[in-house]
Amino acid sequence: MSDRNYLSLIELNSRIKTVLxxxxxxxxxxxxxxxxxxESRSGHCYLELIQKDNENDNPVAKAKATIWAGVYRMIKPYFSSATGxxxxxxxxxxxRVTVRYHEVYGLALNITDIEPAYTLGDIEMQRQxxxxxxxxxxxxxxxxxxPISVLPKKIAVISSPSAAGYGDFIRQLNENDYGIDFKTVLFPAFMQGADAVSSMIKALEKIFHYASYFxxxxxxxGGGSRSELMCFDSYELASHVCQFPLPVFSGIGHERDVSVVDLVAHSRFKTPTATAQFFIDSMLYEISAIDTLTEGLMLHAKNILDEGKAYINSSAVNIKSISSGYLKLYAQSVSSYRETIRKTVRFFISVQNNRQFTNIKSLQYQARGVQSLAEKEVVGLLDSLVRQPSKIVKSAIQKTVYLQKIVELTDPGLILKRGFSMTLLNGKMVKDVRHLVAGDKIQTRVFNGTIESEVKSTKKQ
Structure with missing residues (x-):
C-alpha cells in the first residue's frame, strides 16, 4: 500500500475540524x-448534556459542554436570580452554543449564553x-x-437529622407548656439533591411496615431555594404520598411556593414549627373537651346520687308508714277475731247449758272452723306486711347499685389512667393559664399519685 492511500489520525481529525x-x-x-x-478549581464548568426519548426516557443523544470561567461567572448568578x-x-x-472540534479532545460545545425563561416554563409545565x-x-x-386520630401523639418524621427544621419541630413538641408527651420516630432521608426522591420513598416504605403504630x-x-425544593414536585414521590395509608403532613418550610407534595398531602404548613403547633393545639382541644365532659359527668353523678339518697329516704318513710298501717290493721284484725272467738265460746257455753250438750261435737267443729279462718286471715295479713316493705327495699337497692355503677364509670381515676393529668389550685381544676400567677402552689394529679409544684412563670399561647 502506497503512502498516499491512508491518512494519519491527526490528518483525519484536522479534516473533520475543517469540514465542521x-x-x-x-x-x-x-x-x-x-x-x-x-466545577473546576479554575472556575470552569463542565457538563454532559443529554436528550431522552419521550416514551421511555432512554438517551437518544449526548454531548459534552463547557462554560469557560469568564462566561460562567456571569451566567451562574444571572440564571439563579432569574429562576430561583x-x-x-x-x-x-x-x-447558546458554538460547536468546536479539537484534534485531541474531540467534539465539544462551548456555552456562551442561557435563556432562564425556558427553564422556568419547562419546570412549571412538568409540574402541571x-x-x-x-x-x-x-x-x-x-x-x-x-381521618386523623383524635389524639395524634405518635408521629413518624421524614427529615434529615441535621436539618434545622427538624430541630425546630422536635423542640416545639417537647418543650410545650402543657407537659403533653409526644412519641416521634425519625426516618432519615435526603431532603435535596439527586437522591432525595428515592430516599424519601424508601423512608415511606419503612414507615408502611409500622403503620399500625403511628x-x-x-x-x-425547613425552607430552601426553589431548586432545592424541586424534588417535592416529583411524580414518584407525590404518588406515594397520595396512596399512603396514614395522613401525611408537609412542613417543607417555603412560604412563597407550593410544591406538588404540599398539594396532595393531608395538611400542609408553612414551617416545621407551625406543624408541631398543630399537634399541640389538637391535643389541647381534646383535653379541654375531656375536662368539660368530666366535670359534666361528675355533676350529673352528684345529681343522680342526690336523687338516689332522696329516693331512699322517701322509701324509708314509706316503709315506716306502710309498716305502721299494716301493724295497726293487724292489731285491729287480731282484736276483732279475739272478740269473735270469745262470742263463739260464750255461744257454745250457752248452747251447752240450754240443750244439755246436744250436738256438742258439731258445734265444736264449727268453732274450730271459725278459729282456723281467723288464723288464716292473720297469717295473710302478716305475709302481706312482710312482702310489701321487701319489694320497696329491693327496688331501692337495685336503683342504688345502678347509681353506683354510673359513679364508677365517671371516676376521674379511670380517666387519669389513660395518660392524662389534672392540675389543681386550692382544690379546683385549672383550665386557663391566666388563673395562675407566680408563686401559686399547684397539685398535678396523675393516675398513681399527686405532684406538688410551685409556679415560676406562665406563658399564654
Missing part, C-alpha cells in the same frame, strides 16, 4: 437536559403535567380524605 467549521453556523440555540455537572433555581443536574436548559397525571389516575385527593407522617425540611 466551514459548514456550521457561528452558534446555535440548543435545548437539552443537564445529566452531569462539575441553580444550574444543576436534572433540569432542562436552553443555551404531574398534577394532571395524579388527577387522571384518581389519587390526587386520596390522602387528604383520610397516627400520622410528617415530612420536614
Amino acid at each position: 467549521e466551514s459548514n456550521l453556523e457561528t452558534y446555535y440555540w440548543v435545548v437539552a437536559e443537564i445529566s452531569e455537572m462539575s 433555581h441553580s444550574l444543576e443536574q436534572g433540569i432542562n436548559i436552553l443555551v 403535567e404531574t398534577i394532571k397525571k395524579l388527577v387522571d389516575e384518581g389519587i390526587f385527593e386520596l390522602n387528604s380524605q383520610l 397516627d400520622v407522617v410528617v415530612i420536614i425540611r
Whole structure:
C-alpha cells in the first residue's frame, strides 16, 4: 500500500475540524437536559448534556459542554436570580452554543449564553403535567380524605437529622407548656439533591411496615431555594404520598411556593414549627373537651346520687308508714277475731247449758272452723306486711347499685389512667393559664399519685 492511500489520525481529525467549521453556523440555540455537572478549581464548568426519548426516557443523544470561567461567572448568578433555581443536574436548559472540534479532545460545545425563561416554563409545565397525571389516575385527593386520630401523639418524621427544621419541630413538641408527651420516630432521608426522591420513598416504605403504630407522617425540611425544593414536585414521590395509608403532613418550610407534595398531602404548613403547633393545639382541644365532659359527668353523678339518697329516704318513710298501717290493721284484725272467738265460746257455753250438750261435737267443729279462718286471715295479713316493705327495699337497692355503677364509670381515676393529668389550685381544676400567677402552689394529679409544684412563670399561647 502506497503512502498516499491512508491518512494519519491527526490528518483525519484536522479534516473533520475543517469540514465542521466551514459548514456550521457561528452558534446555535440548543435545548437539552443537564445529566452531569462539575466545577473546576479554575472556575470552569463542565457538563454532559443529554436528550431522552419521550416514551421511555432512554438517551437518544449526548454531548459534552463547557462554560469557560469568564462566561460562567456571569451566567451562574444571572440564571439563579432569574429562576430561583441553580444550574444543576436534572433540569432542562436552553443555551447558546458554538460547536468546536479539537484534534485531541474531540467534539465539544462551548456555552456562551442561557435563556432562564425556558427553564422556568419547562419546570412549571412538568409540574402541571404531574398534577394532571395524579388527577387522571384518581389519587390526587386520596390522602387528604383520610381521618386523623383524635389524639395524634405518635408521629413518624421524614427529615434529615441535621436539618434545622427538624430541630425546630422536635423542640416545639417537647418543650410545650402543657407537659403533653409526644412519641416521634425519625426516618432519615435526603431532603435535596439527586437522591432525595428515592430516599424519601424508601423512608415511606419503612414507615408502611409500622403503620399500625403511628397516627400520622410528617415530612420536614425547613425552607430552601426553589431548586432545592424541586424534588417535592416529583411524580414518584407525590404518588406515594397520595396512596399512603396514614395522613401525611408537609412542613417543607417555603412560604412563597407550593410544591406538588404540599398539594396532595393531608395538611400542609408553612414551617416545621407551625406543624408541631398543630399537634399541640389538637391535643389541647381534646383535653379541654375531656375536662368539660368530666366535670359534666361528675355533676350529673352528684345529681343522680342526690336523687338516689332522696329516693331512699322517701322509701324509708314509706316503709315506716306502710309498716305502721299494716301493724295497726293487724292489731285491729287480731282484736276483732279475739272478740269473735270469745262470742263463739260464750255461744257454745250457752248452747251447752240450754240443750244439755246436744250436738256438742258439731258445734265444736264449727268453732274450730271459725278459729282456723281467723288464723288464716292473720297469717295473710302478716305475709302481706312482710312482702310489701321487701319489694320497696329491693327496688331501692337495685336503683342504688345502678347509681353506683354510673359513679364508677365517671371516676376521674379511670380517666387519669389513660395518660392524662389534672392540675389543681386550692382544690379546683385549672383550665386557663391566666388563673395562675407566680408563686401559686399547684397539685398535678396523675393516675398513681399527686405532684406538688410551685409556679415560676406562665406563658399564654
